[in-house]
Amino acid sequence: MSGETEYAYVVEGKMALPYQYFAGAVGSKFLIALRDEKRILGVRCPKCETTFVPPRQTCERCFSDLTSHWVDVGSSGEITGYTVINYKEPYQPKEPPYVLALIKLDGADTPFAHILNCADGAQPAIGMRVRAVFSKEPKDNILAISHFELEP
Ligand SMILES: [Zn+2]
Secondary structure, three states: OOOOOOOOOOOOOOOOOOOOOHHHHHHHHHHHHHHHOEEEEEOOOOOOOOOOEEEEEEEEOOOOOOOOOOEOOOEEEEEEEEEEEEEEOOOOOOOOOEEEEEEEEEEEEOOEEEEEEEHHHHHOOOOOEEEEEOOOOOOOOOOOOOHHHEEO
16 A cells, blocks of 8 residues: 555535425324314323423333323413524525524423514513414424414
């Protein structure tokens, strides 16, 4: 190998690919209730009593099977964290800048991330009350909830 140059050439890049995601039985039931009934469903663990939104098949705390323990949760809740998205990437749900918030719905123990629209320059803060605004057209994904807004 003497005299030869070894190359270890790494090209940095990003790809944005269309894809299909199999939501599974639990995720499908959650998304169909959102789309068709504007209901937000969670699952409540019969053993440790944790309510998960979005629902999951197995309790992450005690490993119980959760697939038949559905509960309705509220469409309002509170902000447990947030960030402002300032960069633009393909397939973002909206044009930046926008607020992505962690929202713990009433009746749920776990937060999930969604878009938070703050009207008239209002600033989000942890603990603020928010409510879901459902999409006017049926959507087969989490954007069946168009966004959350601050409660007046
Ligand atoms: Zn549990």
